[in-house]
Amino acid sequence: MGDTKIVIPGDIIDTHTEDxxxxxxxxxxxxxxxxxxxxxxxxxxxxxxKDNTQYWVVSNKRRYVPAESEPVLGVIVARHGEGYRVDIGxxxxxxLPLLAFEGxxxxxxxxxxxxxxxxxxxxxANSLMDPEIECFNSKTGxxxxxxEMAEGLMFKCSLGLARRLMDSRAPVLGALGAGxxxxxxxxxxxxxxxxxxxxxxxxxxxxAIKNSEFLNAKQCRQMVKELLEKQ
Numbered sequence: 178m179g180d181t182k183i184v185i186p187g188d189i190i191d192t193h194t195e196d197x198x199x200x201x202x203x204x205x206x207x208x209x210x211x212x213x214x215x216x217x218x219x220x221x222x223x224x225x226x227k228d229n230t231q232y233w234v235v236s237n238k239r240r241y242v243p244a245e246s247e248p249v250l251g252v253i254v255a256r257h258g259e260g261y262r263v264d265i266g267x268x269x270x271x272x273l274p275l276l277a278f279e280g281x282x283x284x285x286x287x288x289x290x291x292x293x294x295x296x297x298x299x300x301x302a303n304s305l306m307d308p309e310i311e312c313f314n315s316k317t318g319x320x321x322x323x324x325e326m327a328e329g330l331m332f333k334c335s336l337g338l339a340r341r342l343m344d345s346r347a348p349v350l351g352a353l354g355a356g357x358x359x360x361x362x363x364x365x366x367x368x369x370x371x372x373x374x375x376x377x378x379x380x381x382x383x384x385a386i387k388n389s390e391f392l393n394a395k396q397c398r399q400m401v402k403e404l405l406e407k408q
Contacts, residue, residue, distance in 0.1 A: 207234025
């Protein structure tokens with residue numbers, strides 16, 4: 178992970194590097210491109226990846242603001258002729274087209290019940306229309322982990338913690354993975370899905386993830402060790 182700093186709305190973000198002309202820059206939540214400048218649109222902590230090709234701002238907002246390509250966990254709340262309406266925790270429900278699944282055709286479409294949990298990626302996000310999500314990667318046509326989450330447990334966490342859990346080096350997930358087998362899917366809308374072999378392990382993993390929010394890497398490993406010893 179790259180450097181972090183505090184920004185406020187209107188701040189100009191320095192995204193130039195030696196290879197700026199050849200680098201494709203991706204802007205996440207809290208940032209906007211205006212002419213040749215990148216500016217912050219919200220107050221929070223500016224983050225960048227290790228290659229300085231992606232930037233985003235993490236704030237203490239409680240409501241999720243959709244951004245394209247972000248993974249989310251949503252609950253189907255209604256069905257209409259062309260698809261589903263899905264609660265993803267944003268100001269407006271997201272639209273999930275019936276054909277936005279791997280292998281879906283007009284004759285072979287998924288039939289999901291109300292209350293079904295799905296893992297999806299944001300396909301369309303702008304201020305002029307409701308967000309749209311898809312349960313596959315439209316670039317490859319493959320599910321790549323997206324779709325219905327038939328088993329397991331979904332719980333909520335802060336948006337900041339959810340984004341930190343997306344890091345492949347998230348210490349709490351690494352410590353848990355070394356001690357117990359489990360599956361996890363993280364939505365950047367502040368929702369986490371886990372699936373384990375037993376209810377007791379599910380509770381342990383969920384508690385460990387929630388407790389990790391304000392701990393450093395060493396403290397996360399110690400906390401997980403203590404939870405596993407008590408199991």
